[in-house]
Amino acid sequence: MTVGAEWYLYLAAAVFTIGAVGLLVRRNVLVMFMCVELMLNAVNLTFVTFARELDDIGGQSLVFFVLVVAAAEVVVGLGIIVSIFRRRAGATADDLHLLKG
Amino acid sequence: MTHGLLLAATRVDQGVFLASAVIVLSGAIGVVVSANPVHAALSLVMTLFGIAVLFVAQEAHFLAAVQVIVYAGAIVVLFLFVIMLIGVDRAEDIRREPLRGQRPVAVLLGLVALAEIVLLSRGGDWVTGAPSLGGRASGEGTNVEKLAESIFTRYMFAFEITSVLLIIAVVGAVVLVRRPPPPVRRRDPDDEPVAAVAPGGPADGGNGP
Numbered sequence: 001m002t003v004g005a006e007w008y009l010y011l012a013a014a015v016f017t018i019g020a021v022g023l024l025v026r027r028n029v030l031v032m033f034m035c036v037e038l039m040l041n042a043v044n045l046t047f048v049t050f051a052r053e054l055d056d057i058g059g060q061s062l063v064f065f066v067l068v069v070a071a072a073e074v075v076v077g078l079g080i081i082v083s084i085f086r087r088r089a090g091a092t093a094d095d096l097h098l099l100k101g
Numbered sequence: 102m103t104h105g106l107l108l109a110a111t112r113v114d115q116g117v118f119l120a121s122a123v124i125v126l127s128g129a130i131g132v133v134v135s136a137n138p139v140h141a142a143l144s145l146v147m148t149l150f151g152i153a154v155l156f157v158a159q160e161a162h163f164l165a166a167v168q169v170i171v172y173a174g175a176i177v178v179l180f181l182f183v184i185m186l187i188g189v190d191r192a193e194d195i196r197r198e199p200l201r202g203q204r205p206v207a208v209l210l211g212l213v214a215l216a217e218i219v220l221l222s223r224g225g226d227w228v229t230g231a232p233s234l235g236g237r238a239s240g241e242g243t244n245v246e247k248l249a250e251s252i253f254t255r256y257m258f259a260f261e262i263t264s265v266l267l268i269i270a271v272v273g274a275v276v277l278v279r280r281p282p283p284p285v286r287r288r289d290p291d292d293e294p295v296a297a298v299a300p301g302g303p304a305d306g307g308n309g310p
Contacts, residue, residue, distance in 0.1 A: 002110065002111040002114040002115065003114050003115055003118040003158070006222065007118065007122075008118075008155065008159070009222055010219065010222075011122050011125065011126070011155075013215055013218040013219060013222075014126060014129075014215065015125060015126070015129050015148070016218075017211045017212070017214055017215040017218075018126075018129040018130060018132075018133060018211070019129065019132075019133075020210075020211055020214065021133065021207050021208055021210075021211035022132060022133035024203070024207035024210070024211075025133065025203070025204050025207050025208075026133065028138055030138050030141075030180065030183065030184060031132065031133075031138055031141050033180075034132050034141055034142065034145050034180065035132060035133065037145060037172075037176070038129050038132060038145070038148065041148065041149065041152050041172070044152070044164075044168075045152055045155060045156075048155075048156055048159050048161045048164060049159060051159075051161065051238050052159045052160065052161075052238060054238075055237050055238050055239050056236070056237070056238055057236040057237065057238045057247045057248060057250075057251045058236070058251060058255075059238075060161050060163075060164055060238065060244075060248050060251075061248060061251045061252050061255075061256050063161070063164050064164065064167070064248070064252060065256070065259060065260075065263060067164075067167060067168075067171055067172070068263040068266065068267065069263075069266065070172075070176070071171060071175070071176065071267070071270075072266050072267055072269070072270035073270075074176050074179060074180075075179075075270045075271065075273075075274045076270050076273045076274055076277070078179060078180070078183045078274075079273065079274040079277035079278045080277055081183060081187070082183060082186065082187060082277070082278050083277050083278055085187040086187075086278075
């Protein structure tokens with residue numbers, strides 16, 4: 001408990017921000033997905049930091065569930081991406097405007 | 102003597118934190134700025150390992166192991182597999198800005214959000230100070246024991262629900278990537294053969310390459 005919890009929280013906030021900016025900036029669907037993973041990991045780091053700071057194991061349990069949800073999300077998301085790319089090769093997020101009026 | 106040891110331990114902790122923070126941040130920036138998706142995935146691995154080190158530094162040993170196995174192992178391998186499968190490992194032209202002025206605005210929004218988070222974390226007393234609802238994180242026993250006790254007693258129902266979630270995800274993935282069955286060709290001797298057309302026409306792409 002020598003490095004203060006606030007430094008971990010600042011680092012997590014920075015990683016979350018980088019992930020959010022990447023999600024806004026990039027056009028490749030896969031890289032956007034990786035940015036979502038970055039944001040999830042930043043939140044996990046916050047949970048573990050608070051688990052240590054408040055001396056509560058519940059934060060670590062929650063990280064466990066976030067991991068499960070992230071794995072499920074990756075499976076379904078990559079399935080969607082594969083089925084999109086099967087229809088139109090080399091599509092970016094800008095090319096997917098079938099629902100646009 | 103004890104003071105000197107404590108100081109040395111502090112230095113080690115700070116060094117570990119600094120090194121992993123640099124690794125995490127450079128990996129995160131690498132994910133965003135690298136043109137090739139494969140390089141982005143490898144930068145993601147770097148970030149995930151750094152975060153696993155930070156988990157160890159905060160005595161979350163089980164989660165650090167799971168982070169390396171599940172994230173850096175399974176999920177990134179899945180990413181790389183999809184990158185190779187659909188063949189988008191070509192470098193993307195990230196110089197071209199499809200929407201003019203989007204990048205500066207996005208970076209500005211990110212900085213505003215970061216400043217907001219930091220200000221909120223410095224300002225408010227939003228920690229209630231009521232610890233140990235799900236059990237203590239420190240004290241007797243190993244980290245794995247305490248985490249297992251918490252998950253299998255207090256969060257038992259949520260744990261069971263996650264198994265349902267995983268099954269739904271598997272079924273969903275199978276349904277999503279399954280190719281539609283080939284159109285059935287009628288074999289009727291009285292009738293002339295009907296040319297079977299896939300639903301949606303050739304733009305449907307159901308037959309695949």
